[in-house]
Amino acid sequence: MNIISSKNISKKFVKTTFSWSKFWQLQKEEKIAVKDLNIEIEEGEFVGFLGPNGAGKTTFLKMLSGIMHPTSGEAKVLGFTPWERDHNFLRQIAIVMGQKNQLWWDLPAIDSFNMLKEVYSVPEAEFKKNLEMMIANQRFALKETTQYVARRKNEV
Amino acid sequence: MKKYFLINWIIFKNAYIRDKKVPGAVFAGVMFHLVDIAMIIIFFNIIFSNTSSLAGWNFYQVLFLYAFAKCIVSINSGWIKGGLNDFATELIRRGGFDFFMTKPVNPMILVSMSRPRLYAFIAGIFEVGLCFYAIFAGHINIGLANIFWFIILAILVNMLYYFLQVLTVVPAFWFIKLWSLQDLMSRFNQVMRYPAGVFPPVIRFILMSVFPIIAISFIPAQTLFYPPKIEYIIYIILITLIFGMITNFLWKLGQSRYSSASS
Numbered sequence: 001m002n003i004i005s006s007k008n009i010s011k012k013f014v015k016t017t018f019s020w021s022k023f024w025q026l027q028k029e030e031k032i033a034v035k036d037l038n039i040e041i042e043e044g045e046f047v048g049f050l051g052p053n054g055a056g057k058t059t060f061l062k063m064l065s066g067i068m069h070p071t072s073g074e075a076k077v078l079g080f081t082p083w084e085r086d087h088n089f090l091r092q093i094a095i096v097m098g099q100k101n102q103l104w105w106d107l108p109a110i111d112s113f114n115m116l117k118e119v120y121s122v123p124e125a126e127f128k129k130n131l132e133m134m135i136a137n138q139r140f141a142l143k144e145t146t147q148y149v150a151r152r153k154n155e156v
Numbered sequence: 157m158k159k160y161f162l163i164n165w166i167i168f169k170n171a172y173i174r175d176k177k178v179p180g181a182v183f184a185g186v187m188f189h190l191v192d193i194a195m196i197i198i199f200f201n202i203i204f205s206n207t208s209s210l211a212g213w214n215f216y217q218v219l220f221l222y223a224f225a226k227c228i229v230s231i232n233s234g235w236i237k238g239g240l241n242d243f244a245t246e247l248i249r250r251g252g253f254d255f256f257m258t259k260p261v262n263p264m265i266l267v268s269m270s271r272p273r274l275y276a277f278i279a280g281i282f283e284v285g286l287c288f289y290a291i292f293a294g295h296i297n298i299g300l301a302n303i304f305w306f307i308i309l310a311i312l313v314n315m316l317y318y319f320l321q322v323l324t325v326v327p328a329f330w331f332i333k334l335w336s337l338q339d340l341m342s343r344f345n346q347v348m349r350y351p352a353g354v355f356p357p358v359i360r361f362i363l364m365s366v367f368p369i370i371a372i373s374f375i376p377a378q379t380l381f382y383p384p385k386i387e388y389i390i391y392i393i394l395i396t397l398i399f400g401m402i403t404n405f406l407w408k409l410g411q412s413r414y415s416s417a418s419s
Contacts, residue, residue: 013415062416067257069412083412090260097254107170118162119259119266 002076004041004064009073010034011059033059036073058097065095091120159261164269171272185275189230190282196222196349211353216294217381218351223286224310225348225373228317230280236318237341238271244325249332251417264322264407298380305384309376312396317372319399320344322407329410332417348373368395 011034017027034056041047051057062068064075066082066089075082080089107115117127175182197219204215213221247253247267256263291298324340344367352360352374363370375388 062254065258067254067416068414085257087260090258093258095258107166111166111170115163115166118159118166119261121159121260 001043002040003043004039004075004077006037006039006060006064006075007073008036008038009060009063009070009075010036011056011063011068012071034063034070061095061097065093066090067095160265160269163261163266167269168272168274171274175274182275182278185273186278186282189226189276189279193223193226193282193286211351213351213353214294216290216296217377218349220287220290220294220296220380221351221373221377222349223283223290224377225345226283227280227287228310228314228372229345229348230276230283231314232317232321234273234276234280236268236321237276238273239268240321240325242271243267244328248328248414249417253414254416257411257414257416263411264404268318268322296381301384302380305389306376306380309379309389309392312392313372313376316368316392316396316399319396319403320367320369320372322403323399326403326406326410329413344369365395368399371395 010032013031013033015029015031017029019027033054037056037060049057049061059068063070064077064082066085069083078089078092080086082089113127113131116122122130200215200218200222203210204218208214210218243253247256253263253267256266259266290296321341324344347355347363347370350370352364352370355363355370360370365371371392375392379385379388
């Protein structure tokens with residue numbers, strides 16, 4: 001059964017620029033990031049997504065996670081259309097990109113976790129169990145601030 | 157609702173812990189507010205030494221209007237302005253808005269309450285004090301019905317002010333680099349301190365309906381001082397609903413245009 005599918009999904013970025021030499025005419029610069037991409041991923045599959053810089057890998061993932069709307073085409077993830085941002089859908093997914101993490105800027109680790117518990121509506125018992133497991137594995141201090149180096153943030 | 161309250165509580169608690177470490181910055185923020193208030197009172201004194209009323213409002217009524225307007229600005233400044241400023245200048249431009257888009261909450265609300273400024277609430281206490289001073293020193297008689305409707309309207313206009321503030325930053329979805337957006341509301345705040353009658357009819361119409369910034373302070377204050385007018389109350393309820401819908405619609409439209417700068 002497919003849990004991720006896309007049909008002819010495309011994304012075109014349009015940049016509008018102004019110049020005094022062509023005062024009455026706005027210049028439009030278009031760039032196609034993703035063009036008619038079809039993909040089907042079944043439950044339990046591990047999929048690597050490879051391509052050169054600018055190939056549209058991140059753009060495609062952002063569309064699948066609901067961050068970005070496509071210019072055309074359809075996609076379904078867990079039965080939801082991602083860019084409709086259904087909260088039941090967003091509660092079930094996570095996306096980690098580059099140097100970004102899920103911590104809330106300068107909150108201490110425990111407050112970041114408490115915040116995410118509320119945001120994701122995690123039941124109290126499940127939250128405590130997971131937190132104890134994470135503390136045992138990572139040995140981080142819950143009260144320590146997250147205003148430190150990126151590596152430490154990503155560990156937390 | 158409970159979820160947003162708890163998120164807000166965690167953010168506020170940490171803002172308090174953070175601000176406690178820099179009391180000088182908090183003190184400076186409060187002092188700036190107080191100096192601003194003092195300058196405006198001097199300014200009002202100059203005006204009222206030359207005239208006995210402004211559009212039929214005496215010194216203490218105008219002082220109350222000003223203090224009430226400042227309260228609304230301070231509440232919003234303490235609660236949501238920092239987050240919205242961040243949104244207008246950084247989050248869209250650098251792709252930081254991704255963080256909010258992947259969360260199962262309303263991104264508009266989460267962004268708004270992400271950067272509270274507690275000193276604004278402290279300044280707000282002084283402004284509430286100034287409201288009471290204006291009422292007592294001016295010997296203004298107020299009935300229970302006036303107080304009741306004033307409180308209802310005060311809650312509504314705070315929401316309306318929030319919607320207007322969001323509207324001023326929503327264009328950031330389209331014009332990523334408009335740094336001046338964050339200051340737009342500060343300019344509009346300055347007209348909130350005067351009775352509506354001082355403005356020429358066309359400007360008054362615009363500021364009461366198209367961008368109802370003077371309605372926010374004037375109508376609740378008018379309801380407190382004079383017999384409550386049902387048409388004013390209905391008007392505030394209606395424009396709050398309408399601007400709420402417009403704000404929500406434009407925010408969602410902007411969200412669909414979001415092109416996420418980061419990777």
